[in-house]
Amino acid sequence: MSRMPDSPASPDPPAQPHLRRALGFRDLTLLYIAAALSVRWVATAAAAGPGTFVVWLTALAGFYIPMAASVMELSSRYPQEGGLYVWTREAFGDFSGFLSAWMYWMSNLPYFPSILYFGAGSILFAAGARGHALAASPTYFMTFAVAWLAIITIINILGLNAGKWLNNICSAGSWLSIVMLVALGAISALRFGPVTHFTAAGLIPRPSLKNAIFLSTIFFAFSGCETGSFMGDEIDNPRRTIPRALLTTGIVLAISYIAGTAALLVALPADRVSGVDGFMRGTEALCAHLGFPWILAAVMAVLLAMNAVGGAASYLSSTSRLPFVAGIHRYLPPVFGRIHPRFQTPWVAIAVYGFAGMVVAALGQAGTTVRGAYDALVSMSIVTTFLPFLFLFAAMARVQSRPAAADVRRVPGGRPVALILALIGFSSTAFTIVLSVIPADEEPNKPLAIAKVLVSTLVLILGGVIVFAIARYKRRGLPQASVPTA
Numbered sequence: 378m379s380r381m382p383d384s385p386a387s388p389d390p391p392a393q394p395h396l397r398r399a400l401g402f403r404d405l406t407l408l409y410i411a412a413a414l415s416v417r418w419v420a421t422a423a424a425a426g427p428g429t430f431v432v433w434l435t436a437l438a439g440f441y442i443p444m445a446a447s448v449m450e451l452s453s454r455y456p457q458e459g460g461l462y463v464w465t466r467e468a469f470g471d472f473s474g475f476l477s478a479w480m481y482w483m484s485n486l487p488y489f490p491s492i493l494y495f496g497a498g499s500i501l502f503a504a505g506a507r508g509h510a511l512a513a514s515p516t517y518f519m520t521f522a523v524a525w526l527a528i529i530t531i532i533n534i535l536g537l538n539a540g541k542w543l544n545n546i547c548s549a550g551s552w553l554s555i556v557m558l559v560a561l562g563a564i565s566a567l568r569f570g571p572v573t574h575f576t577a578a579g580l581i582p583r584p585s586l587k588n589a590i591f592l593s594t595i596f597f598a599f600s601g602c603e604t605g606s607f608m609g610d611e612i613d614n615p616r617r618t619i620p621r622a623l624l625t626t627g628i629v630l631a632i633s634y635i636a637g638t639a640a641l642l643v644a645l646p647a648d649r650v651s652g653v654d655g656f657m658r659g660t661e662a663l664c665a666h667l668g669f670p671w672i673l674a675a676v677m678a679v680l681l682a683m684n685a686v687g688g689a690a691s692y693l694s695s696t697s698r699l700p701f702v703a704g705i706h707r708y709l710p711p712v713f714g715r716i717h718p719r720f721q722t723p724w725v726a727i728a729v730y731g732f733a734g735m736v737v738a739a740l741g742q743a744g745t746t747v748r749g750a751y752d753a754l755v756s757m758s759i760v761t762t763f764l765p766f767l768f769l770f771a772a773m774a775r776v777q778s779r780p781a782a783a784d785v786r787r788v789p790g791g792r793p794v795a796l797i798l799a800l801i802g803f804s805s806t807a808f809t810i811v812l813s814v815i816p817a818d819e820e821p822n823k824p825l826a827i828a829k830v831l832v833s834t835l836v837l838i839l840g841g842v843i844v845f846a847i848a849r850y851k852r853r854g855l856p857q858a859s860v861p862t863a
């Protein structure tokens with residue numbers, strides 16, 4: 378771990394088992410794809426019409442490229458385990474580092490059940506009429522989410538060699554579903570011609586508040602490339618592997634999102650692919666339109682479920698490294714920093730984080746409908762998902778005034794380009810946060826909706842401040858040599 382800027386030097390902590398470098402280029406790329414490529418956004422984009430293509434390109438240039446460039450340089454300057462936590466801590470000190478990590482790992486807790494609810498709903502399409510009977514069953518959705526979180530947690534405790542294969546296999550659910558969709562769209566266009574007529578005027582999004590809010594949603598579709606660096610000590614040659622994986626992932630994301638959106642719009646009207654399960658319903662309608670057998674829709678349903686499981690697995694395995702590093706630095710109980718002597722994994726941090734996700738999945742479903750639970754889980758992480766990115770881009774700008782070692786991968790163009798990209802990323806993120814607070818048109822009580830988002834965000838931040846303050850107070854009573862700083 379890198380040294381804390383506001384603490385004097387002290388002896389290294391006692392020797393402990395080392396983390397195993399199990400992630401190569403292929404594994405890291407597939408982890409990024411599993412985390413970032415979510416087919417849900419394809420249906421969301423297609424429902425907005427042809428103007429989405431410009432929005433995709435705007436999100437790519439305004440968010441993903443600055444994010445990937447920042448992750449590349451920051452992870453090269455500080456390649457240790459912890460990623461965002463280490464970068465922010467090095468740039469602004471312990472408090473900022475802990476708070477950014479706290480918000481990131483807390484915002485992901487409701488993400489796990491929400492993405493798994495999507496997978497649970499998708500797999501029902503493969504069961505036909507029998508599956509539709511479970512579509513409104515809270516017990517089914519909760520059981521699906523909790524069971525998969527338990528499986529993901531256990532596999533990751535057993536070792537990253539096992540956990541990475543779950544990510545690798547499930548990532549196929551992302552790109553294979555897009556490949557199938559594009560093939561179906563191409564066949565439909567050849568047989569019947571395009572349903573949507575593309576014009577130069579139609580490709581330009583109309584300026585409106587609704588479209589601006591939609592833009593912020595699409596920005597979120599490009600997040601996820603920060604996850605791999607949380608496992609810096611478990612990546613083989615991270616300074617070489619991370620940039621290559623980021624470049625490959627960016628190409629895959631851009632092609633997949635744009636081609637998938639185009640395929641849906643060519644084959645179906647925009648209003649046929651709306652809704653949370655719009656991708657699956659669109660695929661089902663497309664298969665029926667082409668006269669293809671039901672089995673193709675069933676295969677797509679399985680792939681979408683794999684995509685959901687892969688998203689949960691990639692975020693749980695990577696984000697659990699944040700409380701692990703915070704445990705090493707004693708801002709969480711030191712037990713979080715333990716490494717299993719046999720499996721060489723931060724097993725306590727993984728187990729606690731996985732269990733917390735299961736609790737959120739169960740509590741989120743209690744006393745509400747399936748759709749109500751899904752909406753609540755998503756809204757719980759609206760703002761806090763983006764706040765850590767402000768720290769990330771600010772850290773990127775801050776470290777430009779510091780010398781870099783000869784083997785550090787700098788952004789092409791050096792300091793001026795790095796500062797411009799950091800500013801673009803910071804501005805895009807701040808813009809997204811503001812728009813995320815604005816309630817949807819169908820929200821009956823807009824002031825209350827805004828208040829709920831702001832209050833829940835403030836409560837979460839206050840919780841992190843209290844935890845940090847308690848930990849800092851306890852650290853004062855420890856001999857300096859017992860407080861790890863490296």
